[in-house]
Amino acid sequence: WRLKAISEALETQLPAKYEEGSVTEGFRRELAKLSYLDQGPLLAKEFLNKNGIHLIVLSHLPKTHLDGASLFLTNGDPVIALTLRHDRLDNFWFTLFHELAHIALHFTEDKESYYFDDLDSRSEDSIEQEADTWAAESLIPHELWRSSGLRSGATKKEILSFAREMRISPAIPAGRVRRELRDYRLFSDLVGNKMVKKLFK
Numbered sequence: 001w002r003l004k005a006i007s008e009a010l011e012t013q014l015p016a017k018y019e020e021g022s023v024t025e026g027f028r029r030e031l032a033k034l035s036y037l038d039q040g041p042l043l044a045k046e047f048l049n050k051n052g053i054h055l056i057v058l059s060h061l062p063k064t065h066l067d068g069a070s071l072f073l074t075n076g077d078p079v080i081a082l083t084l085r086h087d088r089l090d091n092f093w094f095t096l097f098h099e100l101a102h103i104a105l106h107f108t109e110d111k112e113s114y115y116f117d118d119l120d121s122r123s124e125d126s127i128e129q130e131a132d133t134w135a136a137e138s139l140i141p142h143e144l145w146r147s148s149g150l151r152s153g154a155t156k157k158e159i160l161s162f163a164r165e166m167r168i169s170p171a172i173p174a175g176r177v178r179r180e181l182r183d184y185r186l187f188s189d190l191v192g193n194k195m196v197k198k199l200f201k
Contacts, residue, residue: 001061002069002114005081009054009073018052018078023104027051028097028138035093035139035169041199044096053078053103055096057200060085065121068095070102071114078103084200089192090175095119097135105130139172148173151180159190 034043045055054073060066060083069081080099084092095117102115106127115127123129136142145151148162154177163170174190 001058001066002071002081002116005056005058005069005079006071006073008056008058009077009079012049012054014049014052014054014077016050016052018076020108022051023100028100031100032093032097032139032172033167035089035172036163036167039199040169041089041092041196048080048100053080053100056081057084059083065118067091067117067119068099069114069116070099070107072107072111076111078107084197087194087197088175089169089171089195090178091119091191092196093139093169093172094135094175094179097138098131100138101131101134102127105134136176139168140166140176145173145176150177156187156190159187 031044031047034040034047037043048055054077056079058081065085066083067085068083069079071079071081073079080096080103082092082095082099098117098119099115106115107113117128117131123132136145144166150158150162150173154173159173159177160170162173166173169192170190171192174187178184178186178191
């Protein structure tokens, strides 16, 4: 699977070269706001490509729990590869930012390593926890999330209103409530079921 992701990335000529340190707070905000648009995941791919980052979508491997991976090619191009194992918008955006966190934070010296992630598992690894925190902060800044009051007793109307104000997909706050409360029955009509794979066909 990893070799296929590398092969596909090597066959794609990106319009720009990745620059170390380019994933700034502004970069993260711009990328998150693409989620507000119907074609958001495809626009995210274009946005990343234009900043020298490959986004590859490969079929999920049966009997595995792989959601995404991040690595660098020998030519210095970073690669984010996603399986879309859970075909939901909330999962797409969180996994994308989790892998982007690895690119931005965890390859500063060793570009030959790689990260394979199952985001259903609660990792005790400090690097994975840092990537989770960075992803959550990128999508919804912690202070805004804390002051929103959505985690305790959120309604569908409140989530939709918050998403409109933030100019992000309602799948993102809905997914965050579900994840933090560990109740995946909540807001199943807001998380964008079966809304991602069809974009990449």
